[in-house]
Amino acid sequence: MSYTVVGIFDSKNEARQAMDELVQNGFVENDIDFSEGRFSDDTTQSSTATSNTGISDSVSNFFSNLFSNDETQARNYTNVARDAEAILTVQADSKERADKVAEIFDRYGSVDIEDRSAQYQQGYAQTSGNVQDREIANRSTTNETATTGGTAIPIIEEEMQIGKRAVETGGVRVRSRVIEKPVEESLRLRQERVIVNRHPVNRAVTDADMTNFKQGDFDITERGEEAVVTKQARVVEEIEIGKQVEERDEVIRDTVRKTDVDVKEIDADTNARRAGK
Numbered sequence: 001m002s003y004t005v006v007g008i009f010d011s012k013n014e015a016r017q018a019m020d021e022l023v024q025n026g027f028v029e030n031d032i033d034f035s036e037g038r039f040s041d042d043t044t045q046s047s048t049a050t051s052n053t054g055i056s057d058s059v060s061n062f063f064s065n066l067f068s069n070d071e072t073q074a075r076n077y078t079n080v081a082r083d084a085e086a087i088l089t090v091q092a093d094s095k096e097r098a099d100k101v102a103e104i105f106d107r108y109g110s111v112d113i114e115d116r117s118a119q120y121q122q123g124y125a126q127t128s129g130n131v132q133d134r135e136i137a138n139r140s141t142t143n144e145t146a147t148t149g150g151t152a153i154p155i156i157e158e159e160m161q162i163g164k165r166a167v168e169t170g171g172v173r174v175r176s177r178v179i180e181k182p183v184e185e186s187l188r189l190r191q192e193r194v195i196v197n198r199h200p201v202n203r204a205v206t207d208a209d210m211t212n213f214k215q216g217d218f219d220i221t222e223r224g225e226e227a228v229v230t231k232q233a234r235v236v237e238e239i240e241i242g243k244q245v246e247e248r249d250e251v252i253r254d255t256v257r258k259t260d261v262d263v264k265e266i267d268a269d270t271n272a273r274r275a276g277k
Contacts, residue, residue, distance in 0.1 A: 003098035004066060007088040007105035008081050008113070012036045015086035018108035022090060025100060033089040059087075076117040084111065157258035174241060191224040 009015040019034055060078045067074040081087055088105070092098040205213075 001094070003092040003095060005090045005092060005098050005101040005105070006066070006077070007090075007101075007110040008077070008084045009086045009088070009108070009110055010084060011109065012086040014108045015088055018104050018110070019088060021104050021108070022088075022101065025104070027090060027092075027097075027101070031091040034086065035089075036086040076113055079120055080111055080113055080116045153259075153261055155259045155261065158256035160252075160254055160256050162252050172241075174239065187227055189225040189227065192222045194220050194222050 007015070007018065009018070015034065015036070019032060022032060023029060059081050060074075063074040063077040063081070064071075067077065088110075090101045092101055
């Protein structure tokens with residue numbers, strides 16, 4: 001199964017570094033498409049395109065075909081790509097290879113499409129609101145100018161908005177491993193051995209000797225001891241990992257600007273004397 005992985009970059013240098021690492025990881029250049037330039041302009045340059053005409057429409061058609069079942073995703077990719085400096089498209093033959101491409105893209109700063117699209121939508125809403133405010137202000141200014149012939153001076157004042165976000169400040173990495181160490185113990189073992197000795201004698205036969213004067217087998221067994229080793233695992237220590245949360249108060253200091261207008265009356269007699277001169 002074939003996978004298509006697309007990376008959009010704000011910096012063409014970062015895109016080229018990502019492309020170099022892809023080649024180092026075994027991806028052939030025939031499976032990598034590198035395009036650079038502002039894709040909303042007519043001056044876009046591409047490593048695969050032979051004409052600079054209609055690049056913006058080509059980008060839109062490419063993502064429309066890629067996300068044929070998701071118009072929203074295609075539109076988001078197209079909007080982000082039009083402001084990017086470079087686009088990398090890689091064909092991978094497995095999900096593992098596709099995940100490797102995505103990892104390299106993230107490491108070299110590829111754009112997060114969802115975050116960038118959300119920023120675009122927020123900026124569009126603010127721009128629409130500002131346009132409506134300017135239209136109302138312009139209508140008010142026009143009416144005032146028509147009736148009084150005066151000039152409107154906008155009074156602008158900045159407001160400081162403070163928020164907070166979570167960031168990584170450190171941490172610990174705990175790794176467990178099994179190690180082996182040699183041990184030594186001394187143990188005394190007992191071993192039996194059968195010893196047969198013959199002694200020449202010359203004496204008269206007794207009744208006991210005559211009782212034993214018959215055929216028979218005598219088995220004498222040797223016994224010995226051997227070491228038996230058993231192992232038993234025991235818990236000798238526990239490592240507990242947790243987090244301690246602390247809160248602190250921080251004072252944020254900054255400056256905000258505003259428009260300050262000074263109104264000063266002009267003395268009519270002074271103007272008349274100046275005119276007489």
